[in-house]
Amino acid sequence: MTQRATKDTWVEIHRIVLEKDQRAPQVPEDTRQVPLEMKVKGFLVHDAAVGEQAEIITPAGRMIKGRLTGINPAYTHMYGLPIPELLPIGEELRTILRQR
Amino acid sequence: MDQKAEIMRSSVGIDYEKYITGPLSFDYERMLSDTGYDLETIRTIQSRTAVGNTPLVELKNLTELVRAVSKPGMGARIFVKDEAANPSGSFKDRRASLSVYEAKKRGYKGVAAATSGNYGAAVASQAAKAGLRCIVVQEAFDSKGIAQPEIAEKTRACEAYGAEVIRLSVGPELFYVFLMVLKETGYFNASLYTPYSILGIETLGHELALQVKEQEGRFPDVVIATHAGGGNVTGTARGLIKAGAEDTQMVAASVDLSGLHMASDHDFNRKSFTTGHTGFSIPFTTWPDRADVPKNAARALRYMDRFVTVTQGEVFYITQALAQIEGLERGPAGNTSLAAAFAMARQMDQEQIIVVQETEYTGAGKHPLGQLNLAKQMGIEVVRGNPKDNKPGKAIVIPQHPSQIEVVDVDLDRIRRSYLRNAFNSLPQGQTPGDTDIKFLAADTKSTQDYVREVIRELYGKNR
Numbered sequence: 001m002t003q004r005a006t007k008d009t010w011v012e013i014h015r016i017v018l019e020k021d022q023r024a025p026q027v028p029e030d031t032r033q034v035p036l037e038m039k040v041k042g043f044l045v046h047d048a049a050v051g052e053q054a055e056i057i058t059p060a061g062r063m064i065k066g067r068l069t070g071i072n073p074a075y076t077h078m079y080g081l082p083i084p085e086l087l088p089i090g091e092e093l094r095t096i097l098r099q100r
Numbered sequence: 101m102d103q104k105a106e107i108m109r110s111s112v113g114i115d116y117e118k119y120i121t122g123p124l125s126f127d128y129e130r131m132l133s134d135t136g137y138d139l140e141t142i143r144t145i146q147s148r149t150a151v152g153n154t155p156l157v158e159l160k161n162l163t164e165l166v167r168a169v170s171k172p173g174m175g176a177r178i179f180v181k182d183e184a185a186n187p188s189g190s191f192k193d194r195r196a197s198l199s200v201y202e203a204k205k206r207g208y209k210g211v212a213a214a215t216s217g218n219y220g221a222a223v224a225s226q227a228a229k230a231g232l233r234c235i236v237v238q239e240a241f242d243s244k245g246i247a248q249p250e251i252a253e254k255t256r257a258c259e260a261y262g263a264e265v266i267r268l269s270v271g272p273e274l275f276y277v278f279l280m281v282l283k284e285t286g287y288f289n290a291s292l293y294t295p296y297s298i299l300g301i302e303t304l305g306h307e308l309a310l311q312v313k314e315q316e317g318r319f320p321d322v323v324i325a326t327h328a329g330g331g332n333v334t335g336t337a338r339g340l341i342k343a344g345a346e347d348t349q350m351v352a353a354s355v356d357l358s359g360l361h362m363a364s365d366h367d368f369n370r371k372s373f374t375t376g377h378t379g380f381s382i383p384f385t386t387w388p389d390r391a392d393v394p395k396n397a398a399r400a401l402r403y404m405d406r407f408v409t410v411t412q413g414e415v416f417y418i419t420q421a422l423a424q425i426e427g428l429e430r431g432p433a434g435n436t437s438l439a440a441a442f443a444m445a446r447q448m449d450q451e452q453i454i455v456v457q458e459t460e461y462t463g464a465g466k467h468p469l470g471q472l473n474l475a476k477q478m479g480i481e482v483v484r485g486n487p488k489d490n491k492p493g494k495a496i497v498i499p500q501h502p503s504q505i506e507v508v509d510v511d512l513d514r515i516r517r518s519y520l521r522n523a524f525n526s527l528p529q530g531q532t533p534g535d536t537d538i539k540f541l542a543a544d545t546k547s548t549q550d551y552v553r554e555v556i557r558e559l560y561g562k563n564r
Contacts, residue, residue: 017268017277024273031365034243037269038277041259060210060233060264062285077252077465080473085482085498089417090424093502096168097161097425 004049005071011048012041012073013056013066040064041073104279108393111282111289113206116394123531124523125540126395128402132295137198139342143303145201149229151193152303154185156311156455161425162438166445169503176321176448178441180456181308184430188257189461191304192222195331196290198300200226203288209233210287214278214392216240216251217375218433218460223290224261234258235287237278240267242368249465249474250374250432270365275392292331293391293398301335302342308455309343319345322444322454326436327352327407328380330388330400336457337403349405353440354381356409356508357492370478370493372412372471376436381407385515387522401519401545408507410439411490413497416468418442418505431460431467443507472496516545520555 005011018036042056042064054068109115119126137145146152159178167175183191196219203211210233213223220236227234236258241247247255247267258265266281268274282289291297305323312320323340325332337350355377360367362379371377381400385407388396415432418439423429438456445454464470472482481495487504490497499505523541527533533541533556542549 018271018273023271024276026363027271027273028361028364031271031363034269034365036271036273036277037241037243039240039267040264042264058235058264059259059262060235060285062235062264075252075256077247077249077256077470079464079467079469081469083469083472083482085484086416086420086468086472089420089498093165093421093425096502097164100164100168 002049002051003071004047005044005068006047007044009044010041010072011044011054011056011068012039012070013054013064014039014069015066038066039069040066105394107279107283108289111287112291112294112393113202113288114294119395122534122537122540123527124533124537128399131395132299132397135295135299137299139302139306142198142299146194146197146300146303149197149226150187151197152186152307155182156308156315157182157428159426162421162442163445165421165425165502166442167450170446173450174446174448175450176445176452176454178445178454178456179312179320180434180438180459181304183304183434183458184461188218188221188225188261190218190222190433191301191332191458192218193225194300194304195219195292195297196222196226196300198296199223199288199290199294200230200232202296203290204230204232206288208286208288210235210285211290212237212278212281212285212287213290213292214274215292217254219292220254220263221257221261224258224263227263228261233287234261234263235266235281235285236263237266237274237281238268239270239274242270243365246369248369248374249470253463253465270363270368272363278392289392291391291393292329293393293396295397298331298335298338298397301331302339304457305336305339306343307339308457309340309345309348312453312455316453319348320455321448321452322349322351323457324351324353324437324441324444324454325457326376326433327354327400328375328377328384329391330381330384330396330398332458333400334398334403350403351406351408351440351444352381352400352404353408353410353437353507354378355415355436356411359491360493367493369474370480372475372480372496373415373432376433378409386518389526399544401515402543403546404512407510407512407515408440408444409510410436410443410505410507411487411497412492413490414439414487414499414505416472416496417499419468421502428459429462431462432471434459439505440507442502443505516547516551517555519545520552521559524556524559
């Protein structure tokens with residue numbers, strides 16, 4: 001079932017800014033193979049479903065249109081797993097300092 | 101692109117044309133002083149939003165560790181300026197404060213900045229306090245939609261301060277999007293490279309010089325700054341000079357990311373560092389006027405006495421050390437210069453003082469855990485070993501012992517020649533540099549007029 005969001009919901013929209021063939025001349029080969037994409041968050045101006053064109057009002061008060069891609073989108077960056085390569089360092093250094 | 105010049109003029113309120121003194125030269129000092137802000141005024145403006153006056157902390161345990169791996173009598177005392185104590189968690193508040201103050205004074209409705217780093221949060225924080233709208237344009241994710249974790253944290257921080265964040269995929273056309281935003285909104289361009297941004301950092305160099313002098317009775321021997329676009333080195337060095345610490349050696353330190361392309365979609369999430377690296381510092385040192393303003397106020401080569409690099413693995417190692425033996429959990433930017441300071445302190449006398457001039461806040465994504473987990477996910481090998489085997493984008497080698505941390509000197513003669521080559525390549529057809537240009541180039545490369553003339557002769561023969 002397609003997710004729908006009502007007016008005034010905090011959402012993210014997505015837009016292609018430059019297609020592959022519109023990329024700047026100095027862009028390296030791998031980057032030239034992909035479009036320049038943009039994502040912006042704001043409050044929905046009207047009801048819309050994910051995947052549909054939608055208009056938002058951003059925190060700066062700008063109106064922007066794009067494809068609705070996320071409803072109340074999560075912050076997903078995190079610490080993640082402890083890194084085994086870093087874990088012993090503290091004790092190694094304390095040992096050096098104790099031997100002084 | 102005439103439109104570009106017009107947008108720039110109206111968005112920073114500076115007529116750069118009037119400072120031009122020759123085909124290659126401009127009046128740098130007048131461009132800065134014409135802003136009308138002296139050090140005392142800047143300090144007053146900054147203190148109103150609790151920017152600056154950060155603690156100077158002696159890292160006694162790290163100094164002990166340096167001495168444990170140094171020859172007898174060697175191992176300088178390491179101090180750090182805890183810039184994480186600024187309102188948005190980094191020294192970037194100093195840069196943003198003056199820009200936002202100027203924007204407010206001139207009646208702009210909002211401010212915009214093109215930045216994926218701490219500066220965005222700093223501008224957003226200052227704008228929130230000043231009651232101005234704020235837009236931050238970031239290079240944030242690759243074509244697979246994978247966000248660089250440190251930039252994702254900056255997105256969150258900017259949004260927390262009420263800014264609109266435009267997140268883009270990889271590419272230098274970010275500048276085009278930024279220009280369109282400035283054109284549409286008429287906002288002030290809170291560029292990292294305006295005089296306001298640089299003058300705002302002078303208080304950092306000035307403050308730390310006086311703090312050391314008050315505590316130790318003399319100025320520091322060495323101040324080391326993490327170096328990317330050049331503002332940090334430039335503003336800090338200018339502040340040191342204004343405090344009277346002319347003999348203090350100014351060192352620039354960057355993470356070595358050689359082999360990775362800064363505009364590559366593939367390499368974007370294989371860098372493990374988003375700033376303070378050679379991908380910014382080498383191009384900006386050798387040609388500062390590549391910035392988003394016509395004349396860059398950040399001119400690092402004017403001020404650096406030495407330029408060194410460290411490896412990714414060394415910075416992660418020292419970050420862990422700082423938390424584990426100094427009780428300070430801080431972000432990667434300041435720890436780049438800390439890793440370099442650790443190595444340099446070994447070669448210095450015990451009586452000497454080296455100051456790392458910034459720390460930054462840390463958090464999810466903006467942390468060795470977030471970066472190393474992403475690195476592993478991207479197929480980069482993370483191992484303990486000799487940092488000399490570190491290969492950006494392929495292997496992050498975490499040292500096995502503190503004695504393995506070393507700096508690699510960037511050859512400043514090579515950098516100066518590269519700068520001069522770029523300068524001459526920018527000469528309009530048919531123009532030749534005059535004495536004013538030569539004098540400017542000598543100051544801008546911290547060399548002499550004879551040196552500049554000699555390099556020109558070598559590069560272009562006698563006719564130019």
